[in-house]
Amino acid sequence: MEKEPITNLGLEKLKEELIFLKEKKRPEIVAAIAEARSHGDLKENAEYHAAKEQQSHSEGRIQAINDIIARANVIDVTKITNDGKIIFGSTVYLENLDNGEKLQYKIVGKDEADLKNKLIYFKSPIGKGLIGKNKN
Numbered sequence: 001m002e003k004e005p006i007t008n009l010g011l012e013k014l015k016e017e018l019i020f021l022k023e024k025k026r027p028e029i030v031a032a033i034a035e036a037r038s039h040g041d042l043k044e045n046a047e048y049h050a051a052k053e054q055q056s057h058s059e060g061r062i063q064a065i066n067d068i069i070a071r072a073n074v075i076d077v078t079k080i081t082n083d084g085k086i087i088f089g090s091t092v093y094l095e096n097l098d099n100g101e102k103l104q105y106k107i108v109g110k111d112e113a114d115l116k117n118k119l120i121y122f123k124s125p126i127g128k129g130l131i132g133k134n135k136n
Contacts (some may be wrong), residue, residue: 003073005122007089010112011074018065021058029055068111075109086130088122107131 006014029051036048077089086092088107095102105118107130113121120127 001071003071004068004109004111005075005088006068006072006109006112007077008074010108011069011072013112014065014068018062018069021062021065025058026062029058072111082135084135086133086135088131090130090135092130092135 032051033048033055036042036045036051039045039047042048075088080087080089082090086107088109090107092105092107093102094105103118105120107122107127108119110121110123113119113124120130122128122131
């Protein structure tokens with residue numbers, strides 16, 4: 001099993017999601033399945049099938065998070081010296097040359113990467129292009 005780097009913040013977010021899924025979502029789904037079962041015939045019970053599908057999705061996500069946590073290599077980015085270079089965990093500012101707009105991004109691991117939230121995977125093409133470059 002190959003270890004994947006992840007920031008402390010990324011690991012905490014995954015743990016929060018796992019707790020939410022196990023302690024809140026799972027009981028809600030079980031209750032929805034029980035309610036749907038009480039309506040009788042399961043073959044044509046859309047509520048039952050929807051709840052079972054939701055259960056499958058949720059349990060799959062729980063398993064995925066457990067797998068991510070099991071192979072996580074947590075990197076405390078506050079303890080890494082970067083010598084002015086962009087490294088894993090660095091926050092970078094990129095400028096759109098067309099309009100001069102500057103956007104802030106963070107270089108992170110695969111399991112926490114999310115371009116909408118300005119989190120760039122360090123092995124992505126743009127991540128590879130940034131790693132090792134001077135911050136200024």
